[in-house]
């Protein structure tokens with residue numbers, strides 16, 4: 001097995017063992033590319049979403065939140081171009097029956113199956129629409145076809161003036177949304193990197209034509225900083241500018257933020273200057289005037305849109321891959337997740353050093369006190385080293401231990417997951433101590 005496959009294998013097994021991510025419907029053999037988030041995973045994912053929402057909505061005056069429905073009027077997808085163009089050309093291998101996107105076949109190996117290696121075994125390319133289709137109501141006929149949204153953005157576009165008026169916003173302003181999207185991907189894979197059901201975190205910023213490139217540069221800078229604040233190593237992040245072939249015909253500029261995954265540099269988020277394409281299309285298909293009238297300058301225009309479109313599951317996977325590490329402490333191997341405290345599912349473990357001399361009672365009291373404010377975990381099972389290891393593997397940044405000295409002077413030790421430094425802290429000062437450490441956290445490269 002290659003080193004890359006080994007690393008992904010170890011991560012997948014850690015995710016299952018510790019309850020981050022399980023294969024969907026596992027007792028039935030699983031369902032290809034569908035996953036369930038377990039107790040730790042659901043906390044991690046929620047923390048990632050909260051961190052995004054706080055940065056993009058709650059701490060800003062110029063962005064409003066939205067939660068649009070997954071099923072939308074089918075005309076939306078005609079206007080957006082998804083019915084006609086949201087397709088991937090695919091080929092099948094006539095020998096091993098594997099299916100590929102044509103862009104996965106290297107030009108120098110045209111006609112050769114990347115899986116079984118047989119030459120001239122691939123079919124002609126056929127276009128395949130990636131939208132999931134279903135029927136609304138009991139009659140399964142063409143007139144009742146609806147689509148599971150393949151992106152959250154359209155729900156924002158069609159609501160732009162609802163939101164603008166309700167929230168008394170003026171241009172420039174943005175709308176943010178987190179929600180599920182569905183794509184019938186031809187080749188899902190690499191664990192949760194590419195799946196058919198996933199969550200997006202999208203923000204669409206509406207601006208006056210002519211100011212769009214300034215805003216585009218602004219959002220590029222904001223968004224890469226966000227991944228830094230999330231604790232992702234900067235050395236593993238870069239921008240990739242779309243080539244003219246990659247770029248949508250209506251986009252004036254397009255950059256991806258990419259992360260260096262074990263399987264290569266891949267997209268985490270797209271930042272696009274979409275011009276006035278989307279609102280012009282919806283204007284055309286809905287027959288409604290979607291232009292904006294600026295009453296201070298008396299100008300009327302169809303707003304330009306700068307979009308930041310990130311994948312939530314893909315970001316969660318990135319935090320796990322980036323955090324995963326193996327080291328040796330005091331001669332013993334350990335697996336550790338260097339998750340930033342702000343997204344760690346559990347912020348601290350609370351341990352009595354031994355299960356006697358009144359230590360469990362003191363530790364439980366500390367645990368219940370902290371639990372009202374931050375997620376903490378109580379563990380009195382096994383040697384203290386093993387308890388630390390279990391928390392290291394869950395990405396818990398701090399370990400609080402009640403020992404003999406605690407009974408005399410009410411201080412406890414706080415162990416730091418990354419530096420392993422132990423600090424003695426008064427037990428009634430634990431909460432501010434932990435909060436300050438969390439706020440000052442910086443990822444070690």
Ligand code: ATP
Pocket residue numbers: 151183185192193194195196197198200267268269270309310311312313314
């Ligand atoms: P890709 O080239 O990887 O298919 P894309 O360019 O089609 O992605 P966008 O349409 O820009 O992606 O979607 C925005 C974000 O949504 C992506 O950057 C990614 O994080 C996430 N995303 C897109 N498709 C998937 C998927 N099938 N599974 C998980 N996340 C996805």
